[in-house]
Amino acid sequence: MRLPVRSVLPLLLAALLSSSLAVAGPAAAQKRMGRRAESEQVVVGVIQGGPVPAAVSRLRYLGEEPYAAEVINEALRRVMDERPRRNLAAVLAGLETRAAEPTLARLAGDDDSTVRMYAAQGLGRLKSRNVQVLLPLLDDKSSGVRRDAAKALGAARNPKVGRVLIAAAKQEQELEVRAAMLTAVGDSGDAKQGKALKEFLAGDSEGTRFAAARGLCRLGAPEGFAFAGKLLASEDRFVRRQGLELYEGVSAKKSAPALKPLLDDKDRSLAAGAARILYQGGDATMLDWLVVSSWNANTSDKLAYEKELETLQLQDDRRKAILRRAGVAK
Numbered sequence: 001m002r003l004p005v006r007s008v009l010p011l012l013l014a015a016l017l018s019s020s021l022a023v024a025g026p027a028a029a030q031k032r033m034g035r036r037a038e039s040e041q042v043v044v045g046v047i048q049g050g051p052v053p054a055a056v057s058r059l060r061y062l063g064e065e066p067y068a069a070e071v072i073n074e075a076l077r078r079v080m081d082e083r084p085r086r087n088l089a090a091v092l093a094g095l096e097t098r099a100a101e102p103t104l105a106r107l108a109g110d111d112d113s114t115v116r117m118y119a120a121q122g123l124g125r126l127k128s129r130n131v132q133v134l135l136p137l138l139d140d141k142s143s144g145v146r147r148d149a150a151k152a153l154g155a156a157r158n159p160k161v162g163r164v165l166i167a168a169a170k171q172e173q174e175l176e177v178r179a180a181m182l183t184a185v186g187d188s189g190d191a192k193q194g195k196a197l198k199e200f201l202a203g204d205s206e207g208t209r210f211a212a213a214r215g216l217c218r219l220g221a222p223e224g225f226a227f228a229g230k231l232l233a234s235e236d237r238f239v240r241r242q243g244l245e246l247y248e249g250v251s252a253k254k255s256a257p258a259l260k261p262l263l264d265d266k267d268r269s270l271a272a273g274a275a276r277i278l279y280q281g282g283d284a285t286m287l288d289w290l291v292v293s294s295w296n297a298n299t300s301d302k303l304a305y306e307k308e309l310e311t312l313q314l315q316d317d318r319r320k321a322i323l324r325r326a327g328v329a330k
Contacts, residue, residue: 032064039068043075046091047084056094066099073103082112089115093122101126105133113142120145124152131156138168138181147177154184162190169200179211186218187249194221201227210242217246220254229258237267244273252281263289268297269304276308287312291322295329 039062046055059068072092079085089107092100100122107119120137123130134156137149150168153161162185169181182200185193200212201223209227216224224246231243244262247255255278262274272290279286291314294305309319323329 065097069100089118120148154187159190162188162193182211186215252283
């Protein structure tokens with residue numbers, strides 16, 4: 001039985017009270033009970049209309065994501081009002097805890113399309129292998145659900161979904177959704193779909209062609225790299241940036257022949273972006289390259305390196321360790 005917000009709040013607050021009463025015993029246990037009590041308070045705040053990003057940030061800081069997922073699961077079974085249910089689903093998707101997967105899988109079949117969309121997002125962040133829950137969402141009436149289901153299927157890295165994604169892309173009328181499906185084909189790793197992706201390179205939509213090239217690059221297909229190479233050869237810096245973007249998500253082993261030469265490019269923004277993509281693709285030395293390059297750069301170039309390091313969320317202690325290892329700082 002689902003209850004409206006005004007009915008469920010006393011129940012959750014009662015749970016909160018019982019948690020605080022249970023805080024007794026060793027200091028470590030008390031601290032954990034305190035974190036759990038605060039997690040419950042955060043969930044109650046979301047039900048009352050509190051901001052989702054702040055709630056996700058706080059719950060992750062508390063480090064009780066699995067417990068928070070349990071509390072949200074129970075709240076979702078009781079809350080009936082549309083907005084708090086959507087917000088709870090969004091928070092659950094943002095926790096990125098495996099404990100949330102069963103609830104997210106259930107929510108993928110929810111009556112509310114916004115809840116289904118958040119469920120797909122959450123399953124994608126978890127790289128869930130539960131593709132049977134996601135596949136039906138490719139035919140969902142909501143374009144947002146179809147888009148995020150495609151992304152989640154790509155994140156699953158399951159070659160068996162490549163053919164289904166191609167079929168869905170051929171029927172899809174929304175350009176943004178079609179692009180997500182084509183990119184996901186590349187993420188799936190199904191090399192057999194390379195031929196079908198190549199056909200989209202001749203499409204009328206620039207976004208479709210770009211997405212097909214991105215998918216081909218992620219499959220390691222030469223046609224994708226050739227498409228990216230033409231963009232990188234342009235004299236227009238914005239076009240070159242588009243070419244670089246096609247290597248996002250490609251392994252360093254596959255992207256190195258094209259990206260390593262860019263490290264010496266006069267456009268330091270492009271060079272820094274190439275280093276970050278190589279690092280995310282598996283080349284650990286590129287993090288050191290970014291940090292040391294930023295240390296040695298003048299003010300204007302330093303911004304380019306720091307932008308990419310911010311994307312990587314580099315911690316200060318790790319930066320200092322890299323600089324010490326490089327012998328440029330104590």
